[in-house]
Amino acid sequence: MANREAKFGGKHVIxxxxxxGIGKALAKRLAELKSELTLVARRETLLEETKAEILAAHPDAxxxxxxxxxxxEAKVQAGLGPHLETRPPDMLINNAGIAIPGRFLEQDAQDYRAHMDINYFGMxxxxxxxxPHLVKRGGGxxxxxxxxxSVMGIYGYTAYAASKFAMQGFTECLRGELKPYGIQVTMLLPPDTDTPQHTAELEIMPAExxxxxxxxxxxxxxxVADTLIDGMAGGRFEIIPGFDGRMTVAAHRWIPGIVRWVCDSSQKKAARA
Ligand SMILES: NC(=O)c1ccc[n+]([C@@H]2O[C@H](COP(=O)([O-])OP(=O)(O)OC[C@H]3O[C@@H](n4cnc5c(N)ncnc54)[C@H](OP(=O)(O)O)[C@@H]3O)[C@@H](O)[C@H]2O)c1
Structure with a gap:
């Protein structure tokens, strides 16, 4: 806990x-740790609701x-640029994203574009x-x-996984490039997490x-939010919340053939049902 407070207390986190979902849970935890917060999303009502919930629990936040x-890109620069001139940032958590599962042979080309536009280019x-603000401040x-x-593909997620693999490549390269400026870079790999996005995914997710x-x-x-906060406070690059998630990634790295066999067997059973 002391680590977390030293890392996040009084810091401006975007x-x-x-x-x-995960971003809202993060915002609430960071408010407890006394971070100054900038929350970004498209729907203003949800942002204002989140702000009101945080202020109800922490009136000084x-x-x-x-x-x-x-x-x-133009809206990001116009909206965020002037804000950062008056409120220099210490940290950025690129969490916003979409996930539209579907079979490749049935999925709309527009879905592929939307995943890359938001999950990859948005980040x-x-x-x-x-x-550049973190560079100017000498760290972050x-x-x-x-x-x-981001590191393995499964049935039904061609559009989503491609955007998250792109993020993984970007993040691994960025880590080395920003290190000389004192800027740490972290990659979080969550498994399924109970959020509005996941509920929506379940409605259209193929049985396989x-x-x-x-x-x-x-x-x-x-x-998931707690695991990210602890991992960032510990200066870790890769963070995988939960035992099952860690085992899945480790198995996919070391025994990918067996993991594919397990996935194919689950898929076959679902197709027969
Ligand atoms: N839930 C899971 O099972 C799971 C598992 C692994 C990874 N993740 C990742 O975790 C992150 C958060 O997911 P979540 O499940 O918490 O989803 P969520 O509950 O749907 O929240 C997504 C957030 O992203 C914002 N957002 C989406 N598109 C945006 C855009 N174009 N510009 C600005 N903000 C945008 C949404 O607000 P607006 O719609 O109002 O813009 C919302 O605040 C995502 O990157 C997701 O891929 C989730």
Whole structure:
């Protein structure tokens, strides 16, 4: 706990997607740790609701809300740029994202574009806007919220996994480039997490995907937020919340053939049912 307070207390942390799910849980935990917060998302009402919930629990909290679409580079620069001139940032958590599962042969081309525009380019636009300020300040921390599907692909997630693999490559390169400036970089790989996004995914998720995903235990958004905060305080690059998630990634790295066999078996059973 002392580590967390030293890391986040009094620091200005920008959280994209801070109005829902993992981002909202992060915002609440960071407010407890006395961070100054800037929450970014498209829907202003959800942002204001989150701000009100935080202020009800912590009346002294400093919370700014910026309603904008991170996929639009001009809007990110126009919305965030002037704000950062008066409120220099210490950390950026690129958490906003979308996930639209579906079978490749049935999925709309527009879905592929949307995943890259938000999950990948949204993160690039935010990082390009914030990183120069961290360089100027002589340090900081950037955390990117990927997924277990940043490092392995499963049935039903061609569009999503491609965008998260792109984020993984970007983040691994960025780590080395920003290190000389005292800026730490972290990659979070959450497994299924109980959030509004996941509930929406379940409504359209192919049965085969559900059968494969059922092999890994779902976590709460609070648990994922806590794991990220502890991992960032510990200066870790890769953070995987939950035992099942860590085992899945380790197995995929060391015995990928067996993991594919398990996925294929789950998929076959679901297709027969
Ligand atoms: N839930 C899971 O099972 C799971 C597992 C692994 C990884 N993740 C990752 O965790 C992150 C958070 O997911 P979540 O489950 O917490 O989702 P969520 O509850 O749907 O929250 C997503 C947040 O991102 C914001 N957002 C989406 N598109 C945006 C855009 N174009 N510009 C600005 N903000 C945008 C949303 O607000 P607006 O819609 O109002 O913009 C919302 O605040 C995502 O990157 C997701 O891929 C989730």
């Amino acid at each position: 959280v994209t997607g801070g109005s829902s 400093q919370v700014h809300v910026l309603p904008l679409d991170i996929a639009d 690039v636009h935010m990082t390009r806007t914030v990183a 921390h950037i955390a990117n919220v990927g997924s277990i599907l 995907t559900k059968a494969i995903a059922g092999n890994v235990k779902m976590l709460s958004a609070e648990r």
